[in-house]
Amino acid sequence: MRICVIGTGYVGLVAGTCFAESGNNVICVDVDEAKIEGLRNGVIPIYEPGLKELVHRNSAEGRLSFTTDLAAAVKESLISFIAVGTPPGEDGSADLKHVLGVAREIGRHMEGFKIIVDKSTVPVGTADKVRQAVQGELDRRGVSLEFDVVSNPEFLKEGAAIDDFMKPDRVVIGADNVRTAEIMKELYSPFMRKTNRLIVMDIRSAEMTKYAANAMLATRISFMNQIANLCELMNADVSAVREGIGSDSRIGYDFLFPGVGYGGSCFPKDVKALIKTAEECGYDFLLLKSVEQVNERQKRLLPEKILGYFGNNGASRPLAGKTIAVWGLSFKPRTDDMREAPSIVIIERLLELGATVRAHDPEAVREARKFFGDRITYSSSNQYDILAEADALAIITEWNEYRNPDFERIRALLRQPVIFDGRNLYKPARMQEIGFEYFSLGRTP
Ligand code: UGA
Numbered sequence: 001m002r003i004c005v006i007g008t009g010y011v012g013l014v015a016g017t018c019f020a021e022s023g024n025n026v027i028c029v030d031v032d033e034a035k036i037e038g039l040r041n042g043v044i045p046i047y048e049p050g051l052k053e054l055v056h057r058n059s060a061e062g063r064l065s066f067t068t069d070l071a072a073a074v075k076e077s078l079i080s081f082i083a084v085g086t087p088p089g090e091d092g093s094a095d096l097k098h099v100l101g102v103a104r105e106i107g108r109h110m111e112g113f114k115i116i117v118d119k120s121t122v123p124v125g126t127a128d129k130v131r132q133a134v135q136g137e138l139d140r141r142g143v144s145l146e147f148d149v150v151s152n153p154e155f156l157k158e159g160a161a162i163d164d165f166m167k168p169d170r171v172v173i174g175a176d177n178v179r180t181a182e183i184m185k186e187l188y189s190p191f192m193r194k195t196n197r198l199i200v201m202d203i204r205s206a207e208m209t210k211y212a213a214n215a216m217l218a219t220r221i222s223f224m225n226q227i228a229n230l231c232e233l234m235n236a237d238v239s240a241v242r243e244g245i246g247s248d249s250r251i252g253y254d255f256l257f258p259g260v261g262y263g264g265s266c267f268p269k270d271v272k273a274l275i276k277t278a279e280e281c282g283y284d285f286l287l288l289k290s291v292e293q294v295n296e297r298q299k300r301l302l303p304e305k306i307l308g309y310f311g312n313n314g315a316s317r318p319l320a321g322k323t324i325a326v327w328g329l330s331f332k333p334r335t336d337d338m339r340e341a342p343s344i345v346i347i348e349r350l351l352e353l354g355a356t357v358r359a360h361d362p363e364a365v366r367e368a369r370k371f372f373g374d375r376i377t378y379s380s381s382n383q384y385d386i387l388a389e390a391d392a393l394a395i396i397t398e399w400n401e402y403r404n405p406d407f408e409r410i411r412a413l414l415r416q417p418v419i420f421d422g423r424n425l426y427k428p429a430r431m432q433e434i435g436f437e438y439f440s441l442g443r444t445p
Contacts (some may be wrong), residue, residue: 001078003027007120008083010158011083014051017058021063027077029068047363049159071109077114079115085120086121088272098120100130116149121211121270124208126151153209154210155169155210167191168197170195174206212274214270215271217267218291224257228441231442257423257424262342269340303346322355323355324356325390333399336363338364341397343397351375358376360379392420395421395425396422424443
């Protein structure tokens with residue numbers, strides 16, 4: 001099939017590349033000329049394992065191309081995916097200006113039957129707005145052309161994007177036209193090997209499914225963070241509790257790891273947007289408001305533990321003179337993404353308390369500089385270098401290289417063997433055995 005994907009962000013670039021990999025002819029479109037020029041020369045704007053190889057191969061084989069010419073791309077394609085950003089507006093609601101702008105462009109340039117697919121995460125009712133925007137342009141041009149709008153939310157995770165896209169747990173298609181739903185099924189059939197879960201439903205339910213999924217996952221995380229905090233007060237072990245509850249097939253083991261709070265470009269934004277959507281319907285989504293509040297609090301936990309350890313002497317900058325080494329800056333491993341990363345809140349607070357901060361991250365240093373500038377020092381090469389003469393190590397992101405480190409080396413480098421672990425990477429009993437003061441979440445030695 002000939003398709004175009006408008007917006008070459010995370011979702012658009014991965015979707016376009018994977019559709020090309022399954023044999024389609026794909027044109028990826030973006031307004032950012034530098035980005036498109038880069039992609040044409042094989043430069044991938046994001047760090048995502050496996051993506052580069054796929055882009056190179058499919059470009060070389062002529063199935064994947066990049067352009068800023070939206071009009072030409074739309075004219076040549078049966079299906080146009082809209083995968084542009086929906087940043088949160090001032091009030092938390094999703095800002096649809098890019099999505100509707102693209103819809104108008106499509107209406108301005110289409111010449112025959114088109115399937116227009118909302119791939120971006122958009123609030124319930126957006127497909128109707130897209131339809132109106134396209135129809136408005138057709139009316140203005142005085143032409144009568146057929147088109148269908150489809151909602152096809154994306155569930156891929158950063159860091160595992162290619163795998164998630166190629167072997168999805170499910171694909172959701174919201175369509176009100178049987179013929180169009182069949183075409184979408186055909187497009188996705190190469191990816192239906194792991195499960196055969198292609199779920200066709202009405203458009204509004206498809207739009208809601210995306211928000212409900214992310215809100216549910218965020219709820220699990222906030223819930224587990226509170227259970228961990230309570231375990232800590234009661235001398236219980238949250239890892240054991242996770243095993244205990246996860247074995248119930250209705251609950252499951254996944255996504256029950258306490259941490260420094262959820263971040264990234266999706267959960268915080270989508271939780272806010274769903275609260276806002278509910279508000280617009282006159283409904284108070286109390287539960288989600290708490291999920292958000294708990295998350296804000298959780299991001300502040302690690303610096304408070306550090307402050308508690310070194311003693312709050314009442315000075316305005318009680319951690320002045322202390323150096324904290326930080327492992328991990330990105331919002332999660334295997335990505336360089338710093339959007340809404342808990343490290344931002346944690347490090348800002350440590351700086352406010354007067355601490356000197358040195359941070360290591362294998363991929364996110366360039367992005368992190370945009371947030372902290374020269375106020376902290378960075379390393380992306382050797383995770384041990386930043387430990388020399390530091391007063392404590394704080395672990396924020398669970399990169400694999402932090403999971404089984406050389407503890408002897410850590411001890412030799414730190415002023416005193418103290419670790420604040422925001423991801424529960426090590427066993428408290430073992431840490432005690434090897435002489436570390438070890439603070440984690442919801443577990444006592
Ligand atoms: C999330 C969803 O998992 C995807 O299904 C969805 O498609 C995507 O948002 C989106 O809407 O585009 P992503 O933001 O890439 O994907 O990251 P996740 O792996 O879901 O992690 C989100 C946050 O939750 C991270 O900050 C992570 O550290 C935190 N987390 C996750 C925990 O604190 N505990 C856990 O047990 C799991």
